[in-house]
Amino acid sequence: MVLQLIIASLAMGIVYGLVAMGFVLIWRAVGVVNFAQGDLLMAGAYVAFTLTELEGLPMPVALVACAAIMALVGVVFHFLTYWPLRKSWDMTVIISTIGASIALKEIATLVWGPAPLSVEPIIPGIARFASVSIEWQFLVTIVIAAALMGMIFYLLEKTYIGNILQATAQDQYAAELIGIPVVVATSMTFAISALITGIGGMLISPIFFVSTTMGGSPGLKAFAAVIIGGFGSVPGAIIGGIVVGVIDTFSGAYISSTYRDAIVFLCLILALLVRPQGIFGEKISDKV
Amino acid sequence: MLDIKNVHAYYGNIEALHGVDLSVGSKEIVAIVGSNGAGKTTLLRSISGLITKTGAISYNGEAIDKRSPRHIAKAGLIHVPEGRHVFPGLTVEENLAVGSVSWRGIGKANLGDDLEKVFYLFARLKERRKQYAWSLSGGEQQMLAIGRAIMGRPKLLMLDEPSMGLAPIVIDELFVKIVEINSMGVPILLVEQNALLAMSISQRAYILEGGKVVLEGNSKDLLNDVRVREAYLGKLKDSA
Numbered sequence: 335m336v337l338q339l340i341i342a343s344l345a346m347g348i349v350y351g352l353v354a355m356g357f358v359l360i361w362r363a364v365g366v367v368n369f370a371q372g373d374l375l376m377a378g379a380y381v382a383f384t385l386t387e388l389e390g391l392p393m394p395v396a397l398v399a400c401a402a403i404m405a406l407v408g409v410v411f412h413f414l415t416y417w418p419l420r421k422s423w424d425m426t427v428i429i430s431t432i433g434a435s436i437a438l439k440e441i442a443t444l445v446w447g448p449a450p451l452s453v454e455p456i457i458p459g460i461a462r463f464a465s466v467s468i469e470w471q472f473l474v475t476i477v478i479a480a481a482l483m484g485m486i487f488y489l490l491e492k493t494y495i496g497n498i499l500q501a502t503a504q505d506q507y508a509a510e511l512i513g514i515p516v517v518v519a520t521s522m523t524f525a526i527s528a529l530i531t532g533i534g535g536m537l538i539s540p541i542f543f544v545s546t547t548m549g550g551s552p553g554l555k556a557f558a559a560v561i562i563g564g565f566g567s568v569p570g571a572i573i574g575g576i577v578v579g580v581i582d583t584f585s586g587a588y589i590s591s592t593y594r595d596a597i598v599f600l601c602l603i604l605a606l607l608v609r610p611q612g613i614f615g616e617k618i619s620d621k622v
Numbered sequence: 623m624l625d626i627k628n629v630h631a632y633y634g635n636i637e638a639l640h641g642v643d644l645s646v647g648s649k650e651i652v653a654i655v656g657s658n659g660a661g662k663t664t665l666l667r668s669i670s671g672l673i674t675k676t677g678a679i680s681y682n683g684e685a686i687d688k689r690s691p692r693h694i695a696k697a698g699l700i701h702v703p704e705g706r707h708v709f710p711g712l713t714v715e716e717n718l719a720v721g722s723v724s725w726r727g728i729g730k731a732n733l734g735d736d737l738e739k740v741f742y743l744f745a746r747l748k749e750r751r752k753q754y755a756w757s758l759s760g761g762e763q764q765m766l767a768i769g770r771a772i773m774g775r776p777k778l779l780m781l782d783e784p785s786m787g788l789a790p791i792v793i794d795e796l797f798v799k800i801v802e803i804n805s806m807g808v809p810i811l812l813v814e815q816n817a818l819l820a821m822s823i824s825q826r827a828y829i830l831e832g833g834k835v836v837l838e839g840n841s842k843d844l845l846n847d848v849r850v851r852e853a854y855l856g857k858l859k860d861s862a
Contacts, residue, residue, distance in 0.1 A: 495728055497716045501709040508707035511670060512774055513695030513724030 337466050339587055340580075345472035345541075347579020348479040349534045353556035354563065354571035355483065356531035362566055363503040363523040364416055366427045370435035371531055372553020374411070377438055378404050378532025379539040379548060380446050383453050393456050397478070400536050401529050408528025412521040439546045450543035475537040482533055483572060486526060490568070499523050551595060555582065558602040564612025573613055623648045623809065624669070624699075624778055629677035629687075631661075631668045631833075638664045639675070640833045646778060651801070651810045653820035653841065655854060656830035662813040663704055665830070666780050669811075670694055670701040681778070695724040698777030704786065704813075706767040710756035714747050717755050717766055721773030733773070739806075740769040743799055761792035765799075772803065779803065780811045785819060797823055817854035821845050829854070 353375055360368045381403050385396040415430045456478075457470035490496035502509040502519035510516050535549070542548055555578050556571075563574025581601050586594040605612075624646040631639040639661050646652045654662050668675045671691040679687040686694055695701075709717050718740060722733055741748035744765040750758060755766060764784055771779055781800065785793045793816075801823050804810050814820035821827050821841040829837040829850065837844065844850050 494719055497712055497720050498723060498728070500712060501717075501720045504709045504711050505707050508703060508709065510672075510691045511695065511701045511703060511707075512721055512770065513692050514720070515692055 338468055339583055341468050341472050341476070343580040343583030344576065345475040345479075345579070346538075346583055347576035348476055348483070348572075349538050349575070350552060350556045350559045350578050350582075351572040351575025352479055352483065352530045352534035353552055354559040354575045355486065355568055356527040356534075357556060357560045358566060358568055358571045359503075359523050359527040361560075363499075363520055364420070364427065366416075366424050366431065367557070368527070369428065369431040370411070370415070370438055371527075371556065372549030372551075373435045373438040374404070374407065374528045374531040374549070375535035375538075375552055376442060376544075376546060376549035377407055377528075378535030379453070379544045380442055380451075380535075381532065382536035382539050383446070383451050383544050387451070387453060397533070397536070401533055404532030405525040405529045407532065408525035409521045411528060412524035416520070416524070417517065442546045446544075448546070450545040452543055453539040455540040456537075471540050475541075479534065479537060482530060486530060487568065489526075499526075555595075555598055558598060560612075561602060562605045562612055564614035567612065567614035570612055570614035623682050624811070625678070625680045626665075626669070627678040629665070629668055629675050629679065631664050631673055631675040633664075633673065638833050639668065641677070642830075642833070642835055644828055644835065644838075646809050646811050648809055649804075649807070650826060651804050651812060651824040653824035653827040654811065654813045654830055655815075655817040655820050655827055657815070660830040661833040662830055663782055664833070666701055666782050666811070666813055669699065669780065692724075695774060698724075698775065699780065700724065700771040700774045700776040700778070701780040702767045702771045702782060702784070704782040706760075706763045708755040708758075708763050708766045708770065711754060713752055713754055714758070714766055715751045717770050718747075718773050721770035722775075724774040736773050736775070740772050743772070743802060744769055761788050761796065764788065764796060768799070768803070772808075776808055778809050778811065780813075782813045783815060784812070785814060785816050793819065817850070818845075 353371055356374065357368060357371050360366070378400060381400050382396065385391050385399050386393070391399065411434060415434045416427055419427050419430055455471040456474045459470055460467045461470050461473060490500060498514055499519050499522060502514055502516055503523065506516055509519065538552070556575065559574035559578045560571055562577055563570025578598055582594055582598050585597040589597060626642060626644040629639055629642045630637060642665060654665060656662050664673065667673050669679060671689050671694045675687065677687065678685065681697060681699060686697060709720065712720065718737060719733060722731060722736060746762055747765055747769055750762065755763065758766060768781070768784070784796060784800070788796065797819060800810060800812070812820055812824060821844055824841045826839065827841045827844050828835050829844070837847070837850065
């Protein structure tokens with residue numbers, strides 16, 4: 335039982351981690367919290383529904399196609415919600431992401447209808463290891479999400495293109511002066527953010543029903559993960575996501591499934607009281 | 623090679639430059655001197671394409687006044703902004719690698735020779751190559767900002783207040799390097815509040831006041847000009 339719960343909480347936690355990473359990338363690139371992050375997860379789930387249930391694509395193809403479509407969604411999102419407003423006050427951009435959140439839900443309702451939809455697991459059935467039985471979907475979720483996180487982390491930290499994206503996020507003014515195409519760099523960051531969040535949605539779509547409001551709770555929990563992990567830190571987002579996943583799943587199983595959300599946010603308040611800067615704090619301490 | 627004719631620059635409706643003419647030759651160090659608010663930084667920002675302006679700016683005969691900052695960097699005019707602006711969360715090496723973006727784009731490139739040049743000039747950066755930029759001292763950050771510009775293979779280097787906030791001994795070291803960069807064949811347009819320092823390493827200088835060039839000439843002559851001595855080198859006169 336405990337082992338099953340651990341696997342389940344890791345699966346949820348790593349998805350929260352993906353969404354949290356999505357939050358952090360946009361936060362670092364343009365300095366605003368994207369209130370539509372959870373809705374990008376919802377969009378990923380609907381895209382996955384279309385690709386697998388309607389088009390009947392084989393799973394690996396659907397995964398890559400979903401990633402590509404969500405990256406494109408990220409670029410469009412960038413040009414509609416951020417780029418025209420980049421010179422205005424941060425609050426304007428934040429309001430525009432709230433608008434985008436509403437718009438994404440309405441678009442989903444128009445395209446896929448208001449009724450919740452169900453998606454088949456990537457690998458259906460139960461895996462049995464000795465006396466333990468675990469849903470394959472949880473294992474698949476952990477493996478795919480971890481691989482994706484690893485790839486994004488490598489891209490950002492170890493490659494020249496990743497360094498260009500980071501440089502643009504850290505100092506747009508200097509980036510422009512040394513000749514970085516800033517618009518390409520910021521839209522690419524939005525693409526990565528939407529891609530990882532959307533794949534998160536695809537991975538949890540067989541676990542929950544796909545609905546227009548499905549992004550709300552994971553979005554908030556991922557935001558809690560960002561705060562617990564340390565605002566602006568990518569490793570913090572991942573660790574924070576797993577912490578939230580564990581609290582979420584175990585409190586649901588042992589304390590109360592009705593109040594699991596409340597317990598998660600209670601823990602967030604405790605974390606803020608004990609360590610307001612989060613586990614990793616800010617990576618960049620500006621030197622004056 | 624750089625020619626500026628009758629440039630007026632604007633911040634919104636406010637005119638910050640009122641018709642500036644300036645040129646930089648292919649081997650020169652040219653200083654722009656003036657007090658706070660005289661328009662020195664605005665002039666560099668106009669050349670880099672960061673603000674709206676009228677007038678003509680050409681580089682090797684080619685008009686660049688309508689170009690974007692990225693294209694101006696691509697043409698080899700690299701601007702090291704006031705306040706250094708290194709990328710704090712990247713290492714020294716990563717900062718330098720990113721500096722090559724103007725000519726390299728996003729492709730692969732062999733940076734060996736370029737890095738060697740920077741490390742030859744600033745040995746300290748080589749020692750600290752794996753360190754994050756935020757952890758460097760002010761002087762080292764300035765070296766990194768200039769090093770990053772050199773990675774962009776500049777055909778004209780524009781330095782904005784490189785001495786700002788640095789200790790005198792660090793400034794001396796830095797200005798020796800600036801002369802050395804120039805002797806490698808890179809013309810330099812140097813903006814400085816420290817007039818004596820700027821004119822001591824430059825061949826020519828322009829004195830800006832209220833968005834206009836009020837005096838220009840050989841740095842040596844300007845250093846001996848009564849008006850200049852009174853306005854900018856007062857302390858020198860007192861101590862003499």
